[in-house]
Amino acid sequence: MSSIKMSFHNEEVIVKMYDTPTSEDFLSLLPLTLTFEDYAGTEKMSNLPKKLTKEKAPRL
Numbered sequence: 001m002s003s004i005k006m007s008f009h010n011e012e013v014i015v016k017m018y019d020t021p022t023s024e025d026f027l028s029l030l031p032l033t034l035t036f037e038d039y040a041g042t043e044k045m046s047n048l049p050k051k052l053t054k055e056k057a058p059r060l
Helices: 021-027
Strands: 002-008 011-017 037-039 043-045
Touching: 002 021, 011 021
Parallel strands: none
Antiparallel strands: 002 011, 037 043
């Protein structure tokens, strides 16, 4: 398991990342700056520079 620090408007949180192909793919993009947009007044969303792998990901 890996840990990363994320910053939001001068606030920081530590996020634990499981050792999965998708997490490794995400970690390979770091450092990363994203701009978030409001979605439906209840969520914030942003797009990554590339799609992450779904290898070994559970089907929903």
